Amino acid sequence: MKTAIATVSISGTLQEKLEAISAAGFDGIEIFEQDFIAHDGGPREVGQMVRDHGLEIFLFQPFRDFEGLPEPLRHQALRRAEHKFELMRELGTRDMLVCSSVHPEALGGIDRMADDFAALGELAADYDIRVGFEALAWGRHVWDHRDAWEVVRRADHPNVGLILDSFHTLARKIDPDTIRRIPGDKIFYVQLADAPAIDMDLLYWSRHFRNMPGEGDLDVTGFMRAVMATGYDGPASLEIFNDQFRGGPTRTIARDGYRSLVALMDDVRRTEPGLEDKIAEIPARVAVDGVEFIEFAAQGTEAEALKTLLTTLGFRMSGRHRNKMLEVWRQGDIRILINSETTGFAASTWTARGTNVCDIGLKVADAASTVTRARALGADTFSQPVGPGELDIPAIRGLGGSVLHFVDASSGLSEVWDVEFEPAEDMSNRDAGLTSIDHVAQTMEYDEMLSWALFYTTLFDMQKAPMVDVIDPDGLVRSQAIASRARPDGKGLQVTLNGAETHRTLAGDFLTHGFGASVQHVALRTEDMLQTAAALADLGFDPLPMPANYYADLEARFDLSPEFLERLRSANILYDEDAHGAFLQLYSRPFAGGMFFEILERRNGYAGFGAANAPFRIAAQKRFGRVKGMPEV
Ligand SMILES: O=C(O)c1ccc(O)c(O)c1
Ligand SMILES: [Mg+2]
DSSP states (O other), X not given: OOEEEEGGGSOSOHHXXXXXXXXXXXXXXXXXXXXXXXXXXXXXXXXXXXXXXXXXXXXXXXXXXXXXXXXXXXXXXXXXXXXXXXXXXXXXOOEEEEEOOOOTTOOOOHHHHHHHHHHHHHHHHHTTOEEEEEOOTTOSSOOSHHHHHHHHHHHOOTTEEEEEEHHHHHHTTOOGGGXXXXXXXXXXXXXXXXXXXXXXXXXXXXXXXXXXXXXXXXXXXXXXXXXXXXXXXXOEEEOOOBHHHHTSOHHHHHHHHHHHHHHHHHHHHHHSTTOTTTSOOOOOOBOEEEEEEEXXXXXXXXXXXXXXXXXXXXXXXXXXXXXXXXXXXXXTTEEEEEEOOSSSHHHHHHHHHSSEEEEEEEEESOHHHHHHHHHHTTOOBOOOOOOTTOOOOOEEEOGGGOEEEEEOSTTSGGGHHHHHEEEOOOTTSOOOOXXXXXXXXXXXXXXXXXXXXXXXXXXXXXXXXXXXXXEXXXXXXXXXXXXXXXXXXXXXXXXXXXXXXXTTSHHHHHHHHHTSOEEEEEEEEESOHHHHHHHHHXXXXXXXXXXXXXXXXXXXXXXXXXXXXHHHHHHTOEEEEOSSOEEEEEEBOOBTXXXXXXXXXXXXXXXXXXXXXXXXXXXXXXXXXXXXXXOOO
């Protein structure tokens, strides 16, 4: 199945758009008339330019306010169409989109409109052009694909067909299964867009808030399944009007589009029977079993400070890499790597950002098929020279220059710790009862959140939780959790995305000083917070101090015994409850430009991330300023 994207969906000049669309892997474009008119170059040259990028122009659009007009407007509309047919011939485009009229003088009338289309079809036939009728959700008389289909059916002309657009159908809450009764050969083209569920004027919603399939709340998969059930054989094409995307990074948004389309078609192939030959097969979404390691790039005194912090958290240095300046620090199932190499990937991130999480290793059932799916979705693989006796662990580039490694048991990759590392167990340090990595929190610009969420949800078997607002004293931060489906064995991956809207927030400040999106904190799990807090106190760990007001409020909000409340207060433990259970949190002080560790206990299946506590925790962290708690270099 061919893939396409409308030029309106991304930012830039026509040239920039074509480069990005081609690089992302699409087969073709819908050329939006404005993009053509704004370009300084004739239709022949534009057609050539598109083909030079290895792309086809599948559709010219939109042609507006055509059907159902009284004379002389009707004739003028036909004449206008003929001009566009001339232009399309030069461009080398066969299909034109006619969207339903919003003209104040449009009369409607199914047969009148059908007659107009029959006349337009005759004209188009002379140019070897086909015209497709699309019902805009806010069309004057036609705003439902079923009515558009009736017009096309009565026009009964081989050069007249239907164009479907998921937004218009789903925004109007029209059952997409009504598409299943339309003959596939009369569906000339299909446009796909998702959108967040917001109650607003249809036109405004469509022109500003559409997003890539999978980024919003509409059932685009159900829509496309119905389309494919008709036998439709044309391209799957994205048509996304979105303010953020219009101003966003052209290449990133084009790649997001491609990723969303491949994932969507894979979902359609897996749920709708009989599409094996039409849609390419790719490995299924990958179930992640957990975090195998978190790797920090850190050098010199910053590396020493991080090791001191890990020691006070109850970690032990358990191995040194045989060939690299790379240490493994362990506690429970947690592995933290500290990479102090002066060349290679970790070193280059250290030079750019200072101490940072440069790599995350994920446990998966099958590392090779994870990389195959990632590549099909448009990700780049990542590799570094492999030294003697080292394993070549499959890896990809995530977003923002990040790297993800995939470790599985079946291929022997999980033996990397025995193969590549010299055991160096230092038994002197006491364990604090930390058992596993609960979640990894990534900070990014608000505008990048959709891209990151799409990255995780298309590659892995993970779902988005609703976005929550986190109030920082200096602005709003949006937070969204992405988690594997709850599994009986409790394994999985949880990531929280924190999108900063201003640089004055804790998250925004981290971005400014760290050169872009990155992991800001790692949350470590204990099964007994009170014991862990006592062990940490013995180890000399300095928790983030919480104010007395916070505990007075806890007393008012929850039914806690005075003894328990006092234990929380004296250990600076934060507390929350949800419908399932209780949540206890403890934070480190900020280190290395605003990173920190969180320690948590989930009681009886508490499912959240303590959003209610976030404003107070952030205010407490801000009292330390950006570099307090971290030695100056
Ligand atoms: O917003 C519009 O006008 C518009 C134009 C063309 C389309 O295909 C569409 O879905 C919407
Ligand atoms: Mg459309």
